[in-house]
Amino acid sequence: MPAPGPSPTLLDAVFAQRGRHAPGLVGDGFSHSHDQVFRAACARAALLVRLLAEQRAPYPHVGLLLDNTPEYAYWLQACALAGATAVGINPTRRGPDLLRDIRHTDCALVVTGRRRLPLLDGLALTVPVLDSDSDGPGYAALLAEHRDAAPPAVLPAPDTRVLLTFTSGSTGAPKAVVCSQQRLARAGDKLRTMYRLTADDTGYACMPLFHGNATMALWAPMLLAGGTVALRPVFSASGFLEDVRRYRAGYFTYVGRAISYVLATEERPDDADSPLRLGFGTEAGAVDAARFEARFGCRLVEGYGSSEGGCNLRQDPAAPAGAVGREGSGPDDDLAVVDPETGEERPRSRFDASGRLLNGAEAIGELVNRTARAGFEGYWRNPEAGAARVRRGWYWTGDLFHRDAEGWFHFAGRSADWLRVDSENLAVADIENILGRWPEAEAVAVYAVPDPVAGDQVMAAVQLRPGADTVAAGLARRLAEFLAAQPDLGTKMPPRFVRFVARMPATATHKTAKTGLRAERWRTDDPVLWRPYGTAADAGAGYRPLTGDDLEKIDALFAEHGRTAWS
Template sequence: MRTTPGTVAELIARQWGDHRPGLMYGGSTHTAVLGRHRCAQEAAARAALLVDLMPAGRDAEPHIGVLLDNTPEFPFWLGAAALAGAAVAGINPTRRGPELARDILHTDCRILVTERAHLPLLRGLDLPGVRILVTDSEEYAALLAPYAGAKPGEAVLAAPAPGSRFLLYFTSGSTGAPKAAVCSQGRLAAAADSLVRQFSVTAEDVHYVCMPLFHGNAVIADWLPALAGGASVALRPRFSASGFLDDVRAYGATYFTYVGRAVQYLLATEPRPDDREHSLRLGFGTEAGAVDAARFAERFGVRLVEGYGATEGGASVQRTPDTPPGALGRAGAGDDLAVIDPQTGTECPPAELDARGRLLNGSAAIGELVNRGRSLFEGYWRNPEAQAARTRDGWYWTGDLFFRDADGFLYFAGRTDDRLRVDSENLAAAVIENILARWPAAVAVAVYAVPDEVAGDQVMAALALEEGERFSPEAFSAFLAAQPDLGTKMSPRYVRIVESMPVTATNKIHRAALRRSGFRCPDPVWWSPPGGSGYRPLEPEDLAALLAAYEAHGRAELLER
């Protein structure tokens, strides 16, 4: 009889002596397979190495930064941290310069595990007290060799317990700097067990991990449920739409997770007669959109299940068979979710929907999703201000906008602050503004989100130029390319050139007005089309094609909010 795990360390240790397939990598060209026992052995070896590497006077629960693609080393170090009673901070390789250094130092990483491909990101960074391990180096192999015979539980820094810190995963905040959400072993083990039950995961399943492991989606919704259910894990170093089906067939994958535009990228591949000849039975994630979920099911014969549950663990929405199109579901077990007007603190009225499911009373029905019941939120690392804001008045405030229909189903409606979500990455407008403000031709900069035509957001910037300056797309592109801390998701898709910034009565930039008009405004707008390079004017025919894409994906109404 299967028992509910109390810690992630227990899930790692359960693999010991089990020689069924546990980890696959290499893709369709040269698939390699490691048994579950070998995976536990590799984790135990790294746990023992970690214990010996920690300096005197070490922390009771030290933190390890992991800056890796989805290579076997990533789950090995996740397992090592769980066994040793340490925590992993997933470091995002799309961050740059001082922002990347800040992430590593803010989470108090004593060790940073990386690979040669990412070493250029670390050049010139001041990382005092951080020891760097390069996994594909001879030095690393020599360090690890003496611990090949280690067993789970032999080397610990602190005995793993349900309350032990296990993950520090970054989420973006309205004030710019990302916040590191604390995730304990017990909470994540219980979440994994819940997904095993929800999706009937068994030892016959193969979980395809193609989303980045530095993101909570891949670890919490893919890797951990595989461990809890006895399934195999198949790794893809980085997501590839063109390689997706070949990988699925090579691994015999049955389950995968997605975020952001991944589903759209898969749908954009050239259709093949054998698109339905595979083993996949389920995809689980966020932001696919109802239109693309239906197209995916029609083309590939695979059901996509949309979910809502922040890494912080403060609130969850669970889909049920009777969930209507466009809705995410109802409150998860134990949650008391309400849609609250943050100005008044009162509950918003139910949404009124027309026959096509369009919201008719958005100004009244949309509010912030709040959990008034028990919350699994475990706090932010070294950020008491953000933690207090999230849990004010004894409630958990998600920071996300929702509306609720008369039957209690919840619909996502955006975010309450100046955050943007681009290709599954949460970005903060203030960070991008600070970078764009360096451009000598600009006297004022505002960055804000406009809805993507398929899922999530795109970055739009309004620029007021120095007197006598004219916007040069070549100069602006060269400026962006020269900024060391401009992450790969931060470049504006749209640039609006304004005579002067719209301001409120208190002389603050009127962001609501900018967002409302978006790229449909009287000012000149330049854009960088998907797949292209540089900027060109947004012409009437471009605008018409964009609006048609919004309509086709059922997102046209987002442009009116």
């Protein structure tokens, strides 16, 4: 058997589109061939080079504040051709936080569309903003000048930075993860090979392209395979099956609760009649994954990883219940569970006959990759965070795991200072700072509580100021009105549960003691307001008092998904 050839580069895949008339990008109302995509990318690369020269920008960074439209794919490839960096701007960020993200990543220009343009209103931006939906003389006229542009004469090297992807750390504002062309190509080629994606396949991009899941696990592997990418502007559970049938999509990616939202749609006798064969993602939950396969005839492959790329685990069919995986992302990975303070490897975990962990206190530690850097390329303008991530020559994930006697890794939780909602990491400090502005709040503590399906939900404990009106109905209304008025409150930040304590628990050093709050969850004699679980669009729902009937329904919801809130 001949030895495998060298792995393709990102530019190899971009240039392979030239002259190909098979569909490259499809979606509602459009179908563009690979050659059309290539020409569109060349035009934008030429425009980009011109604008950067006019700006005399110190960094060739392009902020993409876009839904999943052809423009997003065009600009990703334009950046690759021009040696520039695409910055995925998270549209759930608001006001000062959104402005901070754009400034922190040194964007020389921002490309947006009609739906997202209002998010920039009132922000003190000092860089050009291109409205890609404009019918006026601006964007269209600029592109017309470069319609027949050739690819750049000098092409970037494989180690050129091509992406900055935001991810939240344990404290402070989101960090921008650096990703080079060669790392993006490696990630895409690995999945292309693993899941046997070819030019005949269509990948359904229903997750936002600003997120590493869609860019690294769908767009990149489909580009390297020469296949078709079907774009959904924003995720729609009700439109999911119709889309995959219309575009003949066999592969898709997902994060967070997307799978549970699809499962919540009305069942039909022909649900399994679709081309879907594989979904790849995180946090679907074992129960929902089994239900999805039974209903739609499509296997879900769960993985553990991060935008940083320092450690990745993928689900193995042979894994015992609850295990994430046993091997790392590369043949040279050296994964271990260690004491976060000493670096000493933790003892292997042991279980009783019912599968309950017996020695969690000694077995649980932080997951590390002891391979130097392990593919991590750093954070933009945040060397301190990068140094914290890479210590002793190891990559530290910041996540808690334990490893059993057979070598299987089991996820045990996340750092107490951050949480993960719908596969988006949120810094506790950011939410506490916002809630702390509420005039009625004397003290605030925010912490993670389990979600019935996967990941976390946001819970807050609030100590009210003396004399505050504590009538539940009025309190719920005023809290909802306050949160709705905060310009920097992201769509995933509003607490699911708000507990009102007479006095905030504190340690001897006067720090807020969250351990007891987190352990009690929502089962407490203190008054609790909550936003009931519902559809994906319930973030704006009002608060109401948590009742005994609600508690029973919550327990039943956890049981339905094979989970417990009290483990």
